[in-house]
Amino acid sequence: MNDNNLKTIVDAKEELIIVLNSNNEIIFKTNExxxxxxxxxxxxxxxxxQKLKVYANQVGxxxxxxxxxxxxxxxxxTKISIPAKKLLDESNIKYEYKEIIDLVKSSNNSEKVCPIEEKLxxxxxxxxxxxxxxxxxxxKKKACSITLNRK
Incomplete structure (x- = not known):
């Protein structure tokens, strides 16, 4: 999958985050x-x-x-918060975005600021x-929980 395809996927919110490893393989993605x-x-x-690439609908x-x-x-x-952009500018990490927002919004309610972003x-x-x-x-949050294999 190329760079433009990944951008299109997160822009359209088909996935909210996609993470690639150094071999450009998807190692993580989610839409909630x-x-x-x-x-x-x-x-x-x-x-x-190491050397990950992150594509996200919102970068906070x-x-x-x-x-x-x-x-x-x-x-x-697709969107980047002002504090996140400032941190990226200070660290000289490569980044691209479409829109700057004050703070990242909740993935469940776009009218509210994400509680994690607010706290951070x-x-x-x-x-x-x-x-x-x-x-x-x-x-333990319903939308965030994962099942771990136990031996």
Whole structure:
């Protein structure tokens, strides 16, 4: 799948996030609760991939801060929040977007600010944000839960 196809998919909200590895293979995608679901993939399944590319309908603070532990080399966002853009500008990571918004909106209700984005915007340091994201990964939410194979 090429770059333009991936952009079209997230622009149309067919998938809210698509993550590629360094071989340009899709290693994660979802069309509901994108950040919460991706957090579970990272912290519960212990994703260790390097040089990732992230295509998302909305790029917010949480996705951008994850670069500091995952080495994300490229972001595409249909929409990008002002604080996320500022973090990307400070880090010199390549990114593209179509529209700037104040803060990422909830994937369930586009009239409301995403509660994760709202909380992260109130925290000042990366460590505070990372602690919050880790706690969020282990919370049991209907839209975000995943089944783990137990041996």
């Amino acid at each position: 609760s994108p950040l919460s679901s991706f957090l579970k993939k990272i912290f519960i399944e212990e994703l260790k991939e 603070i949480g996705l951008v801060e994850l670069n500091k532990i995952l080495n994300i080399e490229f972001y595409y966002g 915007n109130s925290l000042e340091t990366f460590n505070e944000r990372l602690d919050f994201l880790k706690k969020r990964a282990f919370e």
